[in-house]
Amino acid sequence: MDGTLLDSMHIWREIGPRMLQARGITPAPDLGERLKPMTARQGAAYCKEAYGLPETVDAVYAQIEDQVKRFYENEVEAKPGVKKLLSLLKMEGVWMYVATATDRHLAEKALQHAGIRDCFRGLVTSAETGAGKDVSPEIYERAMRRLRSNKKDTVIFEDALHAIRTAKTAGFRVAAIYDPSAEEDQEEIRALADYYFRSFEELFEAKSLE
Known part of the structure; x- marks a missing residue:
């Protein structure tokens, strides 16, 4: 998130x-x-x-x-292009879940203020799984199970290197989204991720996320 x-x-x-x-x-x-x-x-x-x-x-x-x-x-706002992408995915019938380290009551407020809560079928937090994204993929596994999906048909969107490492090690496909907070990690993130985008606007131009 x-x-x-x-x-x-x-x-x-x-x-x-x-x-x-x-x-x-x-x-x-x-x-x-x-x-x-x-x-x-x-x-x-x-x-x-x-x-x-x-x-x-x-x-x-x-x-x-x-x-x-x-x-x-x-104050919090969605990143540019997020609302458009989520709306299109929802219209196409793509099920989506939020997997976040932020506590549930705070995450709910953030998603509501940003105007994107209704795009998701639910959310799961690190506190609920008992492990952070840096040490366990359980948060992704749990979200996938709730979506009734599998790793072949699931793409995880992440911005942080530690989370991308965990998801990739667990066998997930990962789309990396650039965030300035991870500027120093971009080279390794590019190497690890299956897809890499500097912004959600750039993602609209891509044809490879199939």
């Missing part, structure tokens, strides 16, 4: 450092990258342990959740 369907990765890269800086703590330069594959609660636990925060994990998570919730409810 984040970085693939939605222009939202910046909020996740900024939220941890901002929270620490507000406490007078200087975050590590790579903190945003470390938090990238984590759920919000995992990120809260990491920040508490790594930076010795006095609050409970629940309290740190609540602060993160509040900032993300406001962004998702009021």
Whole structure:
């Protein structure tokens, strides 16, 4: 969802450092990258342990959740071309599912505000599968089962290298969508993915996603 369907990765890269800086703590330069594959609660636990925060994990998570919730409810937008593509796929009878590291209640708000929730038959989250995309393909496997599909007829759209690696290792076809948050990973992403697009507008021009 984040970085693939939605222009939202910046909020996740900024939220941890901002929270620490507000406490007078200087975050590590790579903190945003470390938090990238984590759920919000995992990120809260990491920040508490790594930076010795006095609050409970629940309290740190609540602060993160509040900032993300406001962004998702009021600001988040779909990436250019997303609405057009989803509408066309839905009209063609293609079943679609969201597989996201973002907690369900936040993801639902984000998809609703972006105006694309009705395009999907449902969503599954990393918290619900008990494993992140960096360590397990279960989130993709579960979405595929709910779509009553198989790997031959399923294409996963992703923007993050760790997620693409996991999906490819599990035998899925992957369409990589460029996001600025993964700029440094583009060479490897291009090499791994079955399809690569700089934008959803570019995808409309492609003939190979059959």
